[in-house]
């Protein structure tokens with residue numbers, strides 16, 4: 001069994017060559033957009049038919065090489081097969097194949113065919129990436145321009161699926177959405193009992209608060225104490241189970257970054273009921289318990305950036321292309337690209353686990369690539 005991974009390598013691009021790359025990226029995006037328009041207009045989603053229909057026009061109009069156009073058609077067809085389609089391709093990446101890309105292990109360079117012809121680039125990589133690429137003759141890659149203007153080439157390499165034994169497994173833990181916690185080993189802790197309790201307390205509290213007598217104040221204090229103790233007891237138990245499982249399976253535990261979680265939870269206006277469920281000290285406490293118990297048990301705890309973890313497909317890493325929309329619907333996640341469907345919190349925990357796995361085991365890999373768009377959709381570490 002092998003799995004395709006992408007090895008992300010920074011390209012050393014001389015300043016005078018950068019405009020040539022940019023022009024190639026622009027023409028590739030133009031090509032994709034034109035092909036998409038035509039496919040929709042003519043109602044054609046078949047690669048061969050689309051090729052016959054449009055190949056010559058696109059080559060003439062853009063000046064791209066033959067295989068650039070073939071790749072543009074492939075990318076558009078992939079997009080058309082998705083339930084939710086990208087409406088506009090941006091000039092940030094180009095798909096390359098064996099004719100337009102070559103990795104030369106001996107000199108650690110790549111040859112890339114640009115609109116103006118073949119150019120060679122030095123790779124700015126470390127031993128780890130060299131190790132991943134060693135002995136491979138990769139036949140596909142994606143050239144990406146990042147927001148900060150750096151160019152990267154993501155080289156697709158098939159590697160054995162069994163990870164080396166010295167690398168730790170990671171268990172991803174998603175907190176505070178539908179469930180209190182959900183893990184990538186498919187355990188969930190249902191929030192129903194907790195939420196019922198909280199709702200009951202907050203109803204009573206609302207009642208009492210309107211009275212403002214001395215005895216009602218005392219009752220209020222007692223209520224909050226009882227609520228807190230209940231939560232605390234629950235968190236202790238969840239933390240204990242998480243750490244025990246991690247210890248028994250020799251895994252690290254991975255959470256979303258706390259600072260980020262507050263931001264991501266606070267982004268959208270939420271109902272008061274929902275805010276009560278997520279926006280408080282309870283999840284902070286659970287994490288603190290886990291950190292504490294993990295330290296004693298010798299279990300590693302890893303934090304990953306929370307961006308898109310709940311909205312990304314754990315299988316193909318696609319994110320809903322339309323702003324504000326999500327493949328998440330209540331308890332279910334259903335990917336519009338590959339049709340993967342699963343419990344939404346567990347899907348998020350898979351993504352957290354994968355991200356942390358990359359972070360722990362492959363620090364040189366800078367992100368996880370969306371299979372549809374060929375662009376980095378998730379980053380194990382924050383970078384500017």
Ligand SMILES: [Zn+2]
Pocket residue numbers: 313314315316317318335336337338339340
């Ligand atoms: Zn998917």
